[in-house]
Amino acid sequence: MLPMLYNVSTILKEHTGASREYDVDDDVQIDGETHSLHGHVRLDRTPRGVLVRAALRGTVQAPCSRCLRPATLPIDLAIEEEFVPTIDVISGARIETLEGEEDAYRISARHELDLREPVRQYWAMAMPMAPLCREDCAGLCPACGSEMNPEHACAQPPLDERWAKLARLNEG
Ligand SMILES: [Zn+2]
Ligand SMILES: [Zn+2]
Numbered sequence: 001m002l003p004m005l006y007n008v009s010t011i012l013k014e015h016t017g018a019s020r021e022y023d024v025d026d027d028v029q030i031d032g033e034t035h036s037l038h039g040h041v042r043l044d045r046t047p048r049g050v051l052v053r054a055a056l057r058g059t060v061q062a063p064c065s066r067c068l069r070p071a072t073l074p075i076d077l078a079i080e081e082e083f084v085p086t087i088d089v090i091s092g093a094r095i096e097t098l099e100g101e102e103d104a105y106r107i108s109a110r111h112e113l114d115l116r117e118p119v120r121q122y123w124a125m126a127m128p129m130a131p132l133c134r135e136d137c138a139g140l141c142p143a144c145g146s147e148m149n150p151e152h153a154c155a156q157p158p159l160d161e162r163w164a165k166l167a168r169l170n171e172g
Contacts, residue, residue: 003028004037004119008050009111011043012089018045024056028116030123035060039077041115049084050113058123065130066139067147073131077122079115083107 003026011018020043027034039056056077064071083105085095097104107113138148143156 004115006041006043006113006115007111008043008083008107008113009089011045011050012085012107012111014045016045016047019043024054028058028119030120035075035123037077037119043113046082049082049107051082052079052113052115052118054079054115054119056119060127062128062131064133064137066137067133067149068140069133069147071131071133073128075123075126077119077126079118079122081105081118083113085111087111 004024006020006022008020011020022041022043024037024039024041026037028037029035035058037056037058039054041052041054041056044051044053054077056079058075058077060073060075061070062073063069084101085107087093087109088095089111105113105118138152140146141148141152141154141156143154146152146154
């Protein structure tokens with residue numbers, strides 16, 4: 001079985017409320033990079049299909065938006081999506097898409113539920129806009145450009161002092 005791919009042919013034959021639980025410890029391709037995902041997936045049979053609830057954690061490397069140092073950031077995904085079948089698991093008949101359901105996630109004709117697409121979408125939403133190496137990162141010193149972390153004793157005079165000096169020079 002490929003990572004994030006679940007065969008749901010047996011749960012589809014069961015009654016609403018039937019469920020399956022899986023541990024996740026998989027490498028998944030997201031945006032051309034391999035990310036390790038850990039966590040838990042629960043599948044519940046619904047009247048229409050299968051409700052997926054997954055709590056997954058991965059990590060991503062990104063430069064800190066304040067100090068530009070590479071930072072390792074946790075990415076937490078709380079996925080909740082209903083998948084609807086394309087083929088009736090008992091009769092083999094094609095199931096027509098209901099109006100308003102065109103965008104629903106589909107279980108494949110081989111009764112496989114592919115979590116990779118929701119994982120990609122939730123991953124993109126979970127990516128921080130302004131990643132921080134740590135919550136209280138002090139960023140870069142405006143005078144010398146080196147890191148303010150942890151306590152930066154700057155050898156340069158503050159920037160505005162230098163501007164002032166430059167202004168005095170210009171005044172001649
Ligand atoms: Zn930082
Ligand atoms: Zn400095």
